[in-house]
Amino acid sequence: MDVSGTRAADENTGPVEGIKATARRLLVELGAAGLSLEAVAEDGGLAVSALEAVFPHRDDLLTALIIDAYDESADAMEQADQAARAAGAPAGARLLAVTRALRAWSFANTGEFTLIYGSPVPGYHAPQDTVPSASRTPAVLAGIVRSALEAGELTPPRRAVPGPPLLRPEAVELFGGTPEAPFSDVIERGMVLWSSLIGLLVFQVFSRTHDSVRDESAYFDFALAVAAEGIGLVVPAGEGTDTGPH
Structure with a gap:
């Protein structure tokens, strides 16, 4: 999976952490209710299918963010x-x-x-x-x-x-x-x-x-x-x- 376009990711950040970093930034802008895989993919420069390979559903991403928090x-x-x-x-x-x-x-x-x-x-x-x-x-x-x-x-x-x-x-x-x-x-x-x-x-x-x-x-x-x-x-x-x- 190519996630090199994820703006939140850098050379020391893996795909999962890059996606979550993008999602955290959007939490402030959109709120949890407005967070979607499509929004995260667009903001991170990813295809939705690439994001779904890591987090199949929005709820999976929310769960990961909740546990991290x-x-x-x-x-x-x-x-x-x-x-x-x-x-x-x-x-x-x-x-x-x-x-x-x-x-x-x-x-x-x-x-x-x-x-x-x-x-x-x-x-x-x-x-x-x-x-x-x-x-x-x-x-x-x-x-x-x-x-x-x-x-x-x-x-x-x-x-x-x-x-x-x-x-x-x-x-x-x-x-x-x-x-x-x-x-x-x-x-x-x-x-x-x-x-x-x-x-x-x-x-x-x-x-x-x-x-x-x-x-x-x-x-x-x-x-x-x-x-x-x-x-x-x-x-x-x-x-x-x-x-x-x-």
């Missing part, structure tokens, strides 16, 4: 956590570091962020292949919360989640089992933290707070600290430097 954003978080742990940071500072890393990735890759956290793409249903990569972000958060629990860095909650367990066994397994009282509902609280983080990023990436917040970066840190209080974790104020948009 989850993996790349999780890589950024894991690297930030590794650096924080190497510096001897407590759990609250680790949480701030990994969420700042996700924020920086989100602003640097708005097309991919929108693909995985924006509105669902009409007609597309993510296959099971995307689950391992999608699970990496909550796994990073769960690891930090688990470390805080084991290190005695969590404050017991004022109230427990009422009624029967609210979570599927898979979520409990990801965390490593249900903790004992008074932290038996920390997994549920961790999911509140996770959803709050993604909602906050959606607000900031899509400029929902720009007309009411003076410093988006400082507000992000504040909002994260408030959300972390729900699991009894203290996030240090003004810790380090956020290199993301202000």
Whole structure:
């Protein structure tokens, strides 16, 4: 297959990566719903048949982009956590570091962020292949919360989640089992933290707070600290430097 005409490809980029690079650029221009094999082929200087030899359907291409987006954003978080742990940071500072890393990735890759956290793409249903990569972000958060629990860095909650367990066994397994009282509902609280983080990023990436917040970066840190209080974790104020948009 001759893909030498793909503008996104260079001598160090293979056919698959060149096609995906073109598709990522079009995500920003067209949105995920407007992405098609024909558009990618035209923009990349390819025959549609050549592209179909790699990605037979548009959904195959979307799936590849989704997996890459989850993996790349999780890589950024894991690297930030590794650096924080190497510096001897407590759990609250680790949480701030990994969420700042996700924020920086989100602003640097708005097309991919929108693909995985924006509105669902009409007609597309993510296959099971995307689950391992999608699970990496909550796994990073769960690891930090688990470390805080084991290190005695969590404050017991004022109230427990009422009624029967609210979570599927898979979520409990990801965390490593249900903790004992008074932290038996920390997994549920961790999911509140996770959803709050993604909602906050959606607000900031899509400029929902720009007309009411003076410093988006400082507000992000504040909002994260408030959300972390729900699991009894203290996030240090003004810790380090956020290199993301202000």
